[in-house]
Amino acid sequence: MKLIIIAWRNLWRKPWRTVITSGSIFFGVLLSAFMTSMQYGSYESMISNVVKFYSGYLQLFTEEYHENKTINNTFILNDSIKSILDNEKGITHYTKRLEYFSLASSDEITKGSVIIGVDPSGENEVTGLKKWVKEGTYLDNNSNGVLVATDLAKYLQVGVGDTIVLYGQGYHGVMAAGVYPIKGILKFPSPELNKQFIYMTLNESQELFSAQNRLSSIVIMVEDNYHLPPVLKNLKREIKSPYMIRSWAELQPELVQMIDGDRAGGYFMKSLLYIIITFGILGTILMMVSERKRELGVMIAIGLQRSKLSIILFFETLFIGIIGAITGLAVSIPICYYYFKNPIPLTGDAASTMVNMGIEPFMYFSMQPDVFYTQAFIVFIITILISIYPVVKSYTLGLTSSLRA
Amino acid sequence: MNVIEIKSLTKIYNGGEVKVKAVNGIDINFKQGEFTAVVGPSGSGKTTFLNMLGGLDRPTSGEVIIGGVNVWGLSSRQLIDFRMNNIGFVFQSYNLIPVLTAGENVEFIMQLQGKPKKERDLRTKELLEAVGIGDRIKSRPSKLSGGQQQRVAVARALASKPEFILADEPTANLDSSSTTSLLELMSQMNKKFNTTFIFATHDQRVMDKARRIVTIEDGKILSDEYFDRE
Numbered sequence: 345m346k347l348i349i350i351a352w353r354n355l356w357r358k359p360w361r362t363v364i365t366s367g368s369i370f371f372g373v374l375l376s377a378f379m380t381s382m383q384y385g386s387y388e389s390m391i392s393n394v395v396k397f398y399s400g401y402l403q404l405f406t407e408e409y410h411e412n413k414t415i416n417n418t419f420i421l422n423d424s425i426k427s428i429l430d431n432e433k434g435i436t437h438y439t440k441r442l443e444y445f446s447l448a449s450s451d452e453i454t455k456g457s458v459i460i461g462v463d464p465s466g467e468n469e470v471t472g473l474k475k476w477v478k479e480g481t482y483l484d485n486n487s488n489g490v491l492v493a494t495d496l497a498k499y500l501q502v503g504v505g506d507t508i509v510l511y512g513q514g515y516h517g518v519m520a521a522g523v524y525p526i527k528g529i530l531k532f533p534s535p536e537l538n539k540q541f542i543y544m545t546l547n548e549s550q551e552l553f554s555a556q557n558r559l560s561s562i563v564i565m566v567e568d569n570y571h572l573p574p575v576l577k578n579l580k581r582e583i584k585s586p587y588m589i590r591s592w593a594e595l596q597p598e599l600v601q602m603i604d605g606d607r608a609g610g611y612f613m614k615s616l617l618y619i620i621i622t623f624g625i626l627g628t629i630l631m632m633v634s635e636r637k638r639e640l641g642v643m644i645a646i647g648l649q650r651s652k653l654s655i656i657l658f659f660e661t662l663f664i665g666i667i668g669a670i671t672g673l674a675v676s677i678p679i680c681y682y683y684f685k686n687p688i689p690l691t692g693d694a695a696s697t698m699v700n701m702g703i704e705p706f707m708y709f710s711m712q713p714d715v716f717y718t719q720a721f722i723v724f725i726i727t728i729l730i731s732i733y734p735v736v737k738s739y740t741l742g743l744t745s746s747l748r749a
Numbered sequence: 750m751n752v753i754e755i756k757s758l759t760k761i762y763n764g765g766e767v768k769v770k771a772v773n774g775i776d777i778n779f780k781q782g783e784f785t786a787v788v789g790p791s792g793s794g795k796t797t798f799l800n801m802l803g804g805l806d807r808p809t810s811g812e813v814i815i816g817g818v819n820v821w822g823l824s825s826r827q828l829i830d831f832r833m834n835n836i837g838f839v840f841q842s843y844n845l846i847p848v849l850t851a852g853e854n855v856e857f858i859m860q861l862q863g864k865p866k867k868e869r870d871l872r873t874k875e876l877l878e879a880v881g882i883g884d885r886i887k888s889r890p891s892k893l894s895g896g897q898q899q900r901v902a903v904a905r906a907l908a909s910k911p912e913f914i915l916a917d918e919p920t921a922n923l924d925s926s927s928t929t930s931l932l933e934l935m936s937q938m939n940k941k942f943n944t945t946f947i948f949a950t951h952d953q954r955v956m957d958k959a960r961r962i963v964t965i966e967d968g969k970i971l972s973d974e975y976f977d978r979e
């Protein structure tokens with residue numbers, strides 16, 4: 345329609361002004377998308393670190409175990425729970441664990457450690473445990489032996505082929521003790537994990553703790569965090585007392601808090617950025633209207649309804665926003681994609697802090713669609729808000745005064 | 750037949766303490782095909798009068814009746830459509846929409862009227878040729894001289910087939926040869942289409958072309974004379 349053509353041409357009467365105004369949106373979108381992509385990327389990596397190294401996206405255990413993580417509160421997997429898990433489509437894998445504390449001793453040294461009994465192939469599918477085997481071989485169901493985390497092994501001064509003694513309490517207070525050859529050494533990217541973990545097969549752990557067929561938890565995986573909510577909702581509905589289901593976020597509230605805090609900081613920065621941009625555009629629009637009063641008056645005089653005039657002015661504002669948003673996205677999407685594919689390696693203090701926190705020292709980027717469409721949406725809202733001015737003006741413009749101008 | 754009937758038209762501006770009676774009780778009629786100059790010194794009320802007549806400026810009192818319609822009884826939306834269909838405007842300067850070509854400026858008003866494309870194209874061409882700039886149909890106003898711009902404005906004013914055309918000092922910004930030729934053009938159009946023209950001026954050369962001269966001073970009609978001209 346002609347009105348829109350007029351609006352478009354009006355933009356290019358002062359091309360530089362339009363370029364600069366749209367340019368401010370361009371940079372706003374670029375900066376904001378880049379920042380958001382980086383934030384989301386780092387959250388995603390933190391979450392997947394936690395989830396994929398250890399906790400899984402979801403865990404199933406008993407309500408007593410949730411209160412008190414002792415061997416006495418473990419459970420035996422029954423068919424009804426198993427069928428719920430098998431029938432939930434969003435679940436990609438699940439695996440069983442039996443976990444408890446025990447003392448680990450070499451010849452002279454003893455240290456508290458966490459024993460994790462796992463199904464070797466299931467655990468590997470869920471947490472990729474096998475890839476952290478630095479020396480020796482991974483667990484298998486046919487031979488006995490344990491995997492010891494690297495820092496713990498160093499502390500105990502043991503290596504592959506040595507034996508360690510585990511002893512502690514088993515199910516219902518039974519004495520738990522056993523001697524195990526070390527099959528392999530695990531080196532995780534997280535120091536926390538490296539200090540305390542010993543892995544063995546589920547069967548062996550059940551034997552060690554005299555807890556036949558018992559499990560402390562089932563670790564459940566979904567595609568990624570964005571696929572979690574529906575699965576969580578279904579399982580929470582279907583899994584009934586005495587069992588319960590917990591998401592990684594419920595299991596790791598500190599991580600959620602940290603992410604939320606960081607997100608709030610990001611919102612603040614981005615709001616500030618967009619507010620500055622809003623005033624910049626508003627300035628341009630004020631000028632575009634006030635310097636054309638006479639022209640607008642003439643248009644109304646010769647028969648252009650004010651509603652149609654407001655369409656012209658609205659589209660002028662909208663176009664400025666659209667140009668800025670589209671160019672901003674056109675540039676930020678490939679940049680973010682590049683860094684999504686090639687995360688930026690970090691060095692120095694930042695990197696070691698991250699390693700200490702159990703996070704791989706890379707700056708990750710996210711390609712979640714909402715990183716980008718949020719920017720477009722914000723620009724759209726800003727444009728709509730700003731266009732209130734010219735739209736109101738087209739209804740209130742005094743005819744005779746603008747014609748005499 | 751009277752195209753326009755004006756009854757005790759008055760406009761009082763409230764300029765702070767003092768009230769300015771810009772137009773002070775004017776009664777006058779205009780007939781189809783008249784070619785009238787409204788003359789008077791600067792500040793005498795010509796613009797105010799024309800604006801009220803053209804539905805642009807609301808009178809303090811009095812009536813403007815065009816083709817039987819009481820103009821100031823219309824709603825503001827109706828008034829805009831009424832202007833579009835019944836009145837052609839030629840202002841002193843910056844008449845044209847700068848981002849539209851000469852042709853598009855003429856066509857624009859017909860588009861607003863909802864005329865079909867074929868008719869618009871034909872009439873645009875015909876009018877621009879009639880005002881003598883058929884070859885500049887694709888030029889933007891900024892590429893035209895002041896005189897050429899006013900010619901396009903006249904063509905645009907005629908495009909909607911209005912009852913009459915109001916021109917407020919259309920030659921004020923033109924040199925003398927452009928003034929003469931624009932006047933010549935308006936007079937030609939007046940004869941060719943039998944469209945009523947009312948123009949305000951204080952330019953003697955313009956007055957000399959008029960067949961009716963209404964003289965205003967202090968918002969009142971001082972004289973109203975008819976002339977025979979060829």
Ligand SMILES: Nc1ncnc2c1ncn2[C@@H]1O[C@H](COP(=O)(O)OP(=O)(O)O)[C@@H](O)[C@H]1O
Pocket residue numbers: 762763764769770771789790791792793794795796797798
């Ligand atoms: N908006 C206004 N407010 C106050 N006074 C005005 C306004 N517009 C015009 N006037 C006054 O009305 C009188 C007539 O002005 P105008 O119609 O412009 O005369 P002309 O067109 O003959 O020069 C002048 O005294 C002018 O100062």
Ligand SMILES: [Mg+2]
Pocket residue numbers: 795796797917
């Ligand atoms: Mg005047």
